[in-house]
Amino acid sequence: xxxxxxxxxxxxxxxxxxxxxxxxxxxxxxxxxxxxxxxxxxxxxxxxxxxxxxxxxxxxxxxxxxxxxxxxxxxxxxxxxxxxxxxxxxxxxxxxxxxxxxxxxxxxxxxxxxxxxxxxxxxxxxxxxxxxxxxxxxxxxxxxxxxxxxxxxxxxxxxxxxxxxxxxxxxxxxxxxxxxxxxxxxxxxxxxxxxxxxxxxxxxxxxxxxxxxxxxxxxxxxxxxxxxxxxxxxxxxxxxxxxxxxxxxxxxxxxxxxxxxxxxxxxxxxxxxxxxxxxxxxxxxxxxxxxx
Numbered sequence: 008x009x010x011x012x013x014x015x016x017x018x019x020x021x022x023x024x025x026x027x028x029x030x031x032x033x034x035x036x037x038x039x040x041x042x043x044x045x046x047x048x049x050x051x052x053x054x055x056x057x058x059x060x061x062x063x064x065x066x067x068x069x070x071x072x073x074x075x076x077x078x079x080x081x082x083x084x085x086x087x088x089x090x091x092x093x094x095x096x097x098x099x100x101x102x103x104x105x106x107x108x109x110x111x112x113x114x115x116x117x118x119x120x121x122x123x124x125x126x127x128x129x130x131x132x133x134x135x136x137x138x139x140x141x142x143x144x145x146x147x148x149x150x151x152x153x154x155x156x157x158x159x160x161x162x163x164x165x166x167x168x169x170x171x172x173x174x175x176x177x178x179x180x181x182x183x184x185x186x187x188x189x190x191x192x193x194x195x196x197x198x199x200x201x202x203x204x205x206x207x208x209x210x211x212x213x214x215x216x217x218x219x220x221x222x223x224x225x226x227x228x229x230x231x232x233x234x235x236x237x238x239x240x241x242x243x244x245x246x247x248x249x250x251x252x253x254x255x256x257x258x259x260x261x262x263x264x265x266x267x268x269x270x271x272x273x274x275x276x277x278x279x280x281x282x283x284x285x286x287x288x289x290x291x292x293x294x295x296x297x298x299x
Contacts (some may be wrong), residue, residue: 018029033094033097033098034094036090039090040091041110044079050079051121051124054073054121054124056069057073058276061135061265062134064201067132089113097117100145110286123276124276137195138261144184144188147181147183155177155214167221181214185208188200188207198261206253209249212242216235217236220232
C-alpha cells in the first residue's frame with residue numbers, strides 16, 4: 008500500500024508540473040503578443056501624432072514613414088491578436104486571462120486606430136499642401152501691399168511716374184496671388200477661400216484707380232485725378248474692412264475646412280484611442296505588479 012500511495016503522489020506531482028509548465032508557456036505566448044503590440048506602436052504613435060496635428064512641420068516626414076510601414080504594422084497586430092486569442096481561454100489564472108482578454112481588446116482598438124488614422128494621414132497630406140499654397144499666395148499679397156505703400160509714399164512726394172510704376176507692379180503681384188488662390192480653390196474645394204479672392208480683387212480694383220489718378224495728373228486733369236483718387240481711397244477702405252474679417256493667418260481657412268470635413272473620422276479615431284488606452288491601463292497594472 009505504501010508503494011501504491013507513493014506512485015499516486017508521484018503522478019500527481021508530475022501532472023502539476025506539466026500544468027505549471029503549460030501555463031508558463033501560455034503566459035510566455037501572451038508576453039510575445041504584447042511585444043508585437045509594442046513593436047506595432049512605433050508606427051501607431053506616428054499616426055497618432057499626425058492625427059493630433061496634421062499641419063505640424065514634422066508631420067510630412069512622419070506621413071512618409073507611416074505609409075512605408077503601415078502594412079507591416081497591420082501584420083504585427085494580426086500576429087499578436089492570434090497569440091492573445093489562443094491563450095485567452097487556456098490560462099487558468101483569472102488575472103492573467105483578463106490581461107489576455109484586454110490585449111485582444113487593445114489590439115482591436117489599435118486596428119481601428121489604423122483604419123481611421125490612415126484616412127487622416129492621406130487626406131491631411133492634401134490639406135497640408137493646400138495650406139502651403141495658401142501661404143505662398145498670401146505672401147504675394149504682402150509683397151504687393153509693400154509696393155502699394157511705396158507707391159503712396161512716392162505720390163506724396165509728387166513723383167507721379169514712379170508712383171504709377173509701383174502701382175502697376177503691385178497690381179501684377181496681386182494678379183499672381185489671385186491666380187494662385189483661384190487654382191487653390193479649384194484644387195481644394197472643401198475650403199472656402201472666396202473671402203481671400205474677393206479681397207485681392209478689391210485691391211486690384213484699387214490699383215487700377217490709383218493708376219488712373221496718376222495718369223490724370225500726368226495729363227494735368229486735376230478734377231479727374233481727384234475723382235479717381237477719391238475712388239481709390241474708397242476702394243482701399245472697403246478692402247480694409249474686408250481684411251478685418253479675414254483670419255490673422257489665412258491658411259486657417261484650409262485648416263478649418265479639413266477639421267470640419269473629417270470631424271467624424273477624427274471622433275471615431277479618438278474613440279478607438281480611448282478604448283486602447285483603457286485596456287492598456289489594465290495591462291500596465293498587471294505588468295507592473297509582476298515586475299515585467
